[in-house]
Amino acid sequence: MCTVCGCGEGEVKIEGQPQRHTLIRGLQPAPEHSHGHTHDYGQGAAHAHAPGMTQSRMVQIEQDILGKNNQYAAQNRQWLAERSILALNLVSSPGSGKTTLLTETLTRLQGIVPMAVVEGDQQTSNDADRIRATGVPALQINTGKGCHLDAHMVGHALESLPIEQGGILFIENVGNLVCPAAFDLGEAHKVVILSVTEGEDKPIKYPDMFHAADLMILNKVDLLPYLRFDVAKCEEYARRVNPSIQILHVSATSGEGMEGWLDWLQQQRLGRTDTILP
Amino acid sequence: MHEMSLCEGVLQILESEAKRQHFTKVKTVWLEIGTMSGVDIEAMRFCFDVIVRHSLADGARLEIIEVPAQAWCLDCAQTVTVQQRYDACPQCGSYQLQVTSGEEMRIKELEVE
Ligand SMILES: Nc1nc2c(ncn2[C@@H]2O[C@H](COP(=O)(O)OP(=O)(O)OP(=O)(O)O)[C@@H](O)[C@H]2O)c(=O)[nH]1
Ligand SMILES: [Mg+2]
Ligand SMILES: [Zn+2]
Ligand SMILES: [Zn+2]
Ligand SMILES: [Zn+2]
Ligand SMILES: [Zn+2]
Numbered sequence: 071m072c073t074v075c076g077c078g079e080g081e082v083k084i085e086g087q088p089q090r091h092t093l094i095r096g097l098q099p100a101p102e103h104s105h106g107h108t109h110d111y112g113q114g115a116a117h118a119h120a121p122g123m124t125q126s127r128m129v130q131i132e133q134d135i136l137g138k139n140n141q142y143a144a145q146n147r148q149w150l151a152e153r154s155i156l157a158l159n160l161v162s163s164p165g166s167g168k169t170t171l172l173t174e175t176l177t178r179l180q181g182i183v184p185m186a187v188v189e190g191d192q193q194t195s196n197d198a199d200r201i202r203a204t205g206v207p208a209l210q211i212n213t214g215k216g217c218h219l220d221a222h223m224v225g226h227a228l229e230s231l232p233i234e235q236g237g238i239l240f241i242e243n244v245g246n247l248v249c250p251a252a253f254d255l256g257e258a259h260k261v262v263i264l265s266v267t268e269g270e271d272k273p274i275k276y277p278d279m280f281h282a283a284d285l286m287i288l289n290k291v292d293l294l295p296y297l298r299f300d301v302a303k304c305e306e307y308a309r310r311v312n313p314s315i316q317i318l319h320v321s322a323t324s325g326e327g328m329e330g331w332l333d334w335l336q337q338q339r340l341g342r343t344d345t346i347l348p
Numbered sequence: 349m350h351e352m353s354l355c356e357g358v359l360q361i362l363e364s365e366a367k368r369q370h371f372t373k374v375k376t377v378w379l380e381i382g383t384m385s386g387v388d389i390e391a392m393r394f395c396f397d398v399i400v401r402h403s404l405a406d407g408a409r410l411e412i413i414e415v416p417a418q419a420w421c422l423d424c425a426q427t428v429t430v431q432q433r434y435d436a437c438p439q440c441g442s443y444q445l446q447v448t449s450g451e452e453m454r455i456k457e458l459e460v461e
Contacts, residue, residue: 126461129369135357135379135453217350249350252386252453277433278386310434310443 081214082223086195089226139253142221146256149228150239156339157239159257161279163272164245166265167289169197171322171331172240176204178332183339184237188227190219190244197242207232218250219243225256238335247276258338259283265290266297270304277311285316285334292321351391354453355399361455362405371460374405378457384417384433384450417450 082089134140150157160168169189176185187208189197198210209231211223224241233239241257243250251260262283264272267290273280280286286308288301301319308315318334320327362374377396381387389412396410419430421437422444428437430450436443 126375126459127371129365129371129458129460131361131365131455131457133361133455135354135361135455138357138360216353218353220353248386249353252350274434281433307434313444 082216083212083214084223084226084230085198085210086212089223136252136254139221142225143254143256146221146225146228150256150258153233154236155233155239156237156335157241157255157257158338159241159243159250159255159260160263161243161247161250161260161283162245162263162265163247163268166245166263166268167322168242168245168263169200171263171287171289171320172242173200173204174322174325174328175240175331175335176201176206178328179238179335180205183335184234186231186233186237186239188219188224188231188239188241190223190242192216192244213244217244217246217248218253219255220253221255236339238339247272247279251276251278251282259285261285261287263287263289264304266293266299266301270300271307273304273307273311280308280311280315283312283315285318287331288317288319289322291319291326292324350386351388351395352399354387354392355395358396358455359399359403359405362458363403365458366404366460369460371458372404373461374400374408374458375461376409376411376459377405377455378411378413380413380415380452380454380456382415382417382450382452383431384447385453387453389414413456415449415452417447419445419447421445 146157160172162168172187176187179185185206187198187201187206189201189208189210190213191197191210192213192215194212195210198208201208209227211219211227213219213223219241241255260283262279262285264286266288288304294301305317308317316334318327318330320331322328358377358379362377366372366374381389381392392412393410400406400408417430418427420426421428421440421442423440423442424437427448428439428445430438430445430447433447435445437445
């Protein structure tokens with residue numbers, strides 16, 4: 071990753087192409103963001119330092135470490151709000167069923183609601199291909215070694231993804247229950263998907279994620295008869311770390327509980343747009 | 349959680365502040381890290397040393413000020429100290445707690461030349 075601008079150029083790829091700043095909408099390329107990539111400052115000073123020649127001084131900073139990400143997130147949020155687009159950040163451990171839930175959702179809502187998908191994975195465009203097979207536009211971001219999407223990458227994605235006014239943007243984050251919790255992408259809600267094969271204590275093992283999410287989807291409930299998974303305990307743990315979390319039970323493969331999820335989506339859209347809804 | 353990216357974030361801030369506040373070398377960095385921020389302090393120290401190598405903060409000292417996590421208990425109507433998000437109120441056992449501090453991840457100040 072480029073430590074000058076932190077944009078991970080050369081590692082982050084959007085649809086197989088290196089992420090480039092010229093694509094960013096409305097962002098002023100700051101001087102340190104101009105991508106000459108000559109990392110030549112300070113080196114001499116740091117090594118050839120004559121003791122006693124310079125005076126140290128204190129500098130107050132008081133800045134959030136993730137401040138830069140939060141600025142990008144705020145710009146994404148504004149861009150989305152101007153278009154009444156509902157953006158959802160889907161987070162979970164690998165394999166909980168995010169892409170399956172998405173393809174099932176897209177198939178059901180297609181032709182009724184405009185939708186688009188951003189797919190985040192370290193490698194491959196498999197998930198974006200699965201989404202496109204439904205006919206909905208998708209854009210794949212490969213984070214390389216990175217273990218989460220950040221607001222900067224999503225800003226680049228919004229540049230090139232066709233998404234209509236009043237629609238829903240689904241962002242499938244990299245499968246990881248840890249750091250995506252800390253990175254605001256500009257979404258309206260984080261939705262955490264937990265599959266019943268993962269054990270009921272995930273909410274207290276990874277409390278930050280369940281705290282950051284507004285909705286928990288308990289997926290793969292079709293498998294409950296074969297497992298020892300305590301649903302009530304799981305919900306109690308989730309509410310411990312987040313008393314206001316909403317919870318839905320779904321099986322993306324059997325279709326059980328899909329109505330509840332689609333209703334939730336529609337409610338969120340109604341909450342943020344006055345465009346005519348079906 | 350995720351200390352490599354966080355240290356990259358720190359270095360970015362150091363570099364833009366170096367231009368704004370006219371310094372060329374960072375000798376000490378003070379961070380405020382909440383005990384509920386999910387940051388592993390040891391991992392942070394390790395990543396910091398790696399990330400700042402050959403930068404303006406090469407060899408800089410990292411001072412971490414840990415901010416204890418506190419929460420407002422709705423039942424007790426007072427501030428209590430907690431360790432984890434899923435902790436119960438140490439006084440009454442309720443889970444109706446609102447975290448008020450302990451999530452900080454901030455650069456506080458620098459010693460520079
Ligand atoms: N039984 C059952 N299997 C499911 C369900 N949802 C998904 N699966 C299966 O779980 C596996 C992983 O599903 P994906 O949709 O690829 O999961 P994902 O979260 O997108 O995975 P990553 O993107 O790799 O993190 C696949 O074999 C799915 O068929 C479900 O509701 N029930
Ligand atoms: Mg997937
Ligand atoms: Zn760069
Ligand atoms: Zn960029
Ligand atoms: Zn990460
Ligand atoms: Zn109490």
